[in-house]
Amino acid sequence: MTNGDELTGIPHKILEEASKAGIEAKEENRSGTFFHVDQSTIYTKINEIFKGKIELMDIKNALQKHPWLDDYMWKIVDKNKDEFTKKVAENFSGGYFMRILPGTEITFPLQSCLMITQTGIEQRVHNIIIAEENSKANIITSCIQHSAVEKASHLGISEIYVKKGGTLNFTMIHQWSENTLVRPRSAAQIDDNGFFISNYICLRPVRDVQMYPVAYCNGKDSRTSFNSILYGNKNSLLDIGSQAVLNGRGSKAEMISRAIAREGSRMIIRGMIEGNSTECKGHLECRGLLVDDDAFIQSIPELIARKKGVEITHEAAVGKISEKEITYLMTRKLSREQAVSLIIRGFMDVSIMGLPEPLNSEVKRTVEMTTQVS
Amino acid sequence: MSILQVKNLGVKIENKIILNNITFSLKGSESHILFGPNGSGKTTLVGALMGLPSYEVFSGKIFLMKKDVTSKSVEERANLGIALGFQNPPEITGIKLADMLKLCAGKNPKEDFSKEERELVEAFRLGDFLNRDINVGFSGGEKKRAEILQLIFLKPKLLLLDEPDSGVDVESLRLIANEIQRYVEKSGSTALIITHKGDVMEHVKAKYGCVLLNGALHCFTNPIRIYEEIKKVGYEECVACRKRNMEGW
Numbered sequence: 233m234t235n236g237d238e239l240t241g242i243p244h245k246i247l248e249e250a251s252k253a254g255i256e257a258k259e260e261n262r263s264g265t266f267f268h269v270d271q272s273t274i275y276t277k278i279n280e281i282f283k284g285k286i287e288l289m290d291i292k293n294a295l296q297k298h299p300w301l302d303d304y305m306w307k308i309v310d311k312n313k314d315e316f317t318k319k320v321a322e323n324f325s326g327g328y329f330m331r332i333l334p335g336t337e338i339t340f341p342l343q344s345c346l347m348i349t350q351t352g353i354e355q356r357v358h359n360i361i362i363a364e365e366n367s368k369a370n371i372i373t374s375c376i377q378h379s380a381v382e383k384a385s386h387l388g389i390s391e392i393y394v395k396k397g398g399t400l401n402f403t404m405i406h407q408w409s410e411n412t413l414v415r416p417r418s419a420a421q422i423d424d425n426g427f428f429i430s431n432y433i434c435l436r437p438v439r440d441v442q443m444y445p446v447a448y449c450n451g452k453d454s455r456t457s458f459n460s461i462l463y464g465n466k467n468s469l470l471d472i473g474s475q476a477v478l479n480g481r482g483s484k485a486e487m488i489s490r491a492i493a494r495e496g497s498r499m500i501i502r503g504m505i506e507g508n509s510t511e512c513k514g515h516l517e518c519r520g521l522l523v524d525d526d527a528f529i530q531s532i533p534e535l536i537a538r539k540k541g542v543e544i545t546h547e548a549a550v551g552k553i554s555e556k557e558i559t560y561l562m563t564r565k566l567s568r569e570q571a572v573s574l575i576i577r578g579f580m581d582v583s584i585m586g587l588p589e590p591l592n593s594e595v596k597r598t599v600e601m602t603t604q605v606s
Numbered sequence: 607m608s609i610l611q612v613k614n615l616g617v618k619i620e621n622k623i624i625l626n627n628i629t630f631s632l633k634g635s636e637s638h639i640l641f642g643p644n645g646s647g648k649t650t651l652v653g654a655l656m657g658l659p660s661y662e663v664f665s666g667k668i669f670l671m672k673k674d675v676t677s678k679s680v681e682e683r684a685n686l687g688i689a690l691g692f693q694n695p696p697e698i699t700g701i702k703l704a705d706m707l708k709l710c711a712g713k714n715p716k717e718d719f720s721k722e723e724r725e726l727v728e729a730f731r732l733g734d735f736l737n738r739d740i741n742v743g744f745s746g747g748e749k750k751r752a753e754i755l756q757l758i759f760l761k762p763k764l765l766l767l768d769e770p771d772s773g774v775d776v777e778s779l780r781l782i783a784n785e786i787q788r789y790v791e792k793s794g795s796t797a798l799i800i801t802h803k804g805d806v807m808e809h810v811k812a813k814y815g816c817v818l819l820n821g822a823l824h825c826f827t828n829p830i831r832i833y834e835e836i837k838k839v840g841y842e843e844c845v846a847c848r849k850r851n852m853e854g855w
Contacts, residue, residue, distance in 0.1 A: 554696065556696050557696045559658055559659065559680060560695060560696050560698075561698075561709075562679070562681045562684065563656060563658075563680055563684050563692075564684065564706065564709050564710050564756065565681060565684040565709065565710070566681065566709065568681070575701070578698060578699055578700025578701040578739075579699060579700050580700070581699065581700035581739075
């Protein structure tokens, strides 16, 4: 492991790729930075002003430093769940450990970048995040395959704990390539009055992503919110879902997915909200837009109620981009192409994610850049 | 000077003839009122003038400022100065009213509004709507105000207004109509306004009106007289009593 003093010490080609997926090379706007490239963690740094408020290190170091972390490993993700979890349980190259200390509010986002730069490798990571009681933080994590790499796999386990009164806004940006197989396996556990927001953005083509993160709202009045912005192009297969298990009294879940499919991409958008306690509430919304006739979107919402007083709703709409909207914009002097691209960009409005500035503008810029190129 | 000239226009929707042999012209600095029962083809007429793809022009010609625009696309017509205020504009997620207004004004999204533009937004009582998705959750009146404001930002030569007064409260109607009148006078443009009600004529000074019935235009005369007549005897009788068919303005 080589820990440089400055992020700018990392090879330029890596930084440049990372910057396309929300990683900020100037670290003054970040509370901490973590870089894991291929099979090793190459950089971890906490911004001076946040020292003593957060912990950030490679998970393997963290396991040595904090023996109690054993209680958090493989606790909410089952290591025997499937062949991918088994592989990571067998052997993994590292991952991040992030802990926001009790009562602290981290105004700048923590950033992490997991990157693949070698062809043919299978990157296996295990991440743990703990937002301690009454803490508040934003995390942006980018998983990237360098554009020069043809084929690779990424298996990532993430276990996230939001303690009593904590708020964690976790934004994941995926930028893979047309030959990458991606299998994240994530789970979160939320205690009393905790709030976990999971944002997922996938814009670049990918061979095959399949994920179904789950949030266990175990605490009283705990909340979770899943937002996804998915742009399927060039034969990508995206099977993306999320599950909220509402065990706590008065717990709440909200899921919003926006999916755009074109150029032979296939997208399956799943969502399950399970109400196991009285007074829990959930809402699921999925909107899918087909830009051409070669793509496919399937929306599979599932709502389960097990107690009287559970209130869970859903709305879903999938279909072709509206001709009426295109024509309307053309009456405002736009060409057809400009109108379509404006509708697509509008559809992928990142403001649904509730990101703080400047993160909101950065993510917005990333979405605009990607959708413009194609 | 004539801004719009329509000669022998015929329009079909999905192979069904809706309008046939329509001929009229509109002069600058004037507003014109178009009456007609539901389903008579008023929306089809303004849609065909705008060039919307669902309306197929099978005969005749449309001239804007003497230029033949019959085969021009919607975008080209918009750039040449035709603007349409929709009766039911779509709700578009993620596109803010501010973005739409800047588009209409030919501005880059990062540019600010000028003082005049900002004053217009405030006059239309839409300041609080600038950062909202266009028409999403807007009331009927708010949609109409947003629609007319966009049209004024487009600075067109020809304004086609499809029921700008439907679902609008009295105060908003006065505001919309006054702004249309002010714009038409100031710019020397022309407006063709579809309406079922007479209230809009209290504020828009329209010299002429006409009735669209059975695919043809009738009764080119003072719109207030037409309106009173329609109220009294209905569209069919109104058209039957006046032998002004096909004369045009």
